[in-house]
Amino acid sequence: xxxxxxxxxxxxxxxxxxxxxxxxxxxxxxxxxxxxxxxxxxxxxxxxxxxxxxxxxxxxxxxxxxxxxxxxxxxxxxxxxxxxxxxxxxxxxxxxxxxxxxxxxxxxxxxx
Amino acid sequence: xxxxxxxxxxxxxxxxxxxxxxxxxxxxxxxxxxxxxxxxxxxxxxxxxxxxxxxxxxxxxxxxxxxxxxxxxxxxxxxxxxxxxxxxxxxxxxxxxxxxxxxxxxxxxxxxxx
Numbered sequence: 655x656x657x658x659x660x661x662x663x664x665x666x667x668x669x670x671x672x673x674x675x676x677x678x679x680x681x682x683x684x685x686x687x688x689x690x691x692x693x694x695x696x697x698x699x700x701x702x703x704x705x706x707x708x709x710x711x712x713x714x715x716x717x718x719x720x721x722x723x724x725x726x727x728x729x730x731x732x733x734x735x736x737x738x739x740x741x742x743x744x745x746x747x748x749x750x751x752x753x754x755x756x757x758x759x760x761x762x763x764x765x766x
Numbered sequence: 767x768x769x770x771x772x773x774x775x776x777x778x779x780x781x782x783x784x785x786x787x788x789x790x791x792x793x794x795x796x797x798x799x800x801x802x803x804x805x806x807x808x809x810x811x812x813x814x815x816x817x818x819x820x821x822x823x824x825x826x827x828x829x830x831x832x833x834x835x836x837x838x839x840x841x842x843x844x845x846x847x848x849x850x851x852x853x854x855x856x857x858x859x860x861x862x863x864x865x866x867x868x869x870x871x872x873x874x875x876x877x878x879x880x
Contacts, residue, residue: 754869
């Protein structure tokens with residue numbers, strides 16, 4: 655099975671940089687995904703990593719180390735609208751990209 | 767990206783009754799998924815709905831409690847049967863994207879059982 659861990663809550667200041675960590679334990683792995691979910695809304699796709707390294711997408715970057723079972727989501731130049739929950743999810747090998755196991759989510763609060 | 771709609775958006779139901787949630791996609795998709803998100807929690811996969819075959823349920827979820835229909839490639843329903851207050855949750859359907867590593871979610875159905 656999959657076991658995914660994230661910090662429950664984080665707080666940061668507008669304009670700052672924040673790193674949200676995700677660790678996972680799995681017998682197989684095909685990809686790690688990050689989703690953003692604003693309160694009362696559906697999750698929206700942010701990024702994915704299949705290979706080790708950093709993937710950059712504007713103000714958002716995601717890093718993966720498969721040997722360590724570790725990923726992080728980096729948010730730069732924080733804006734108030736970035737206040738949301740951030741979910742990491744792992745795709746098991748038999749269902750690449752289709753059947754995700756979600757972590758508990760990290761609730762990020764951006765303060766002025 | 768796929769556009770997904772769900773009905774109803776929210777409902778308040780009495781214990782012991784059943785509610786059927788509809789999920790409509792604007793394009794044909796092979797696999798549709800149903801998730802539950804309990805208050806303050808992350809998403810838990812209930813089942814995978816495949817067109818033309820029985821749904822595949824995750825551990826802890828059974829067909830008698832959560833029957834699923836998938837009559838065509840753009841539509842699915844999830845029924846929450848014999849509801850109890852513990853079923854109060856947000857129920858979301860989702861579909862895979864063309865790239866197979868993206869997943870798109872519907873707006874969710876917020877269910878409250880009294």
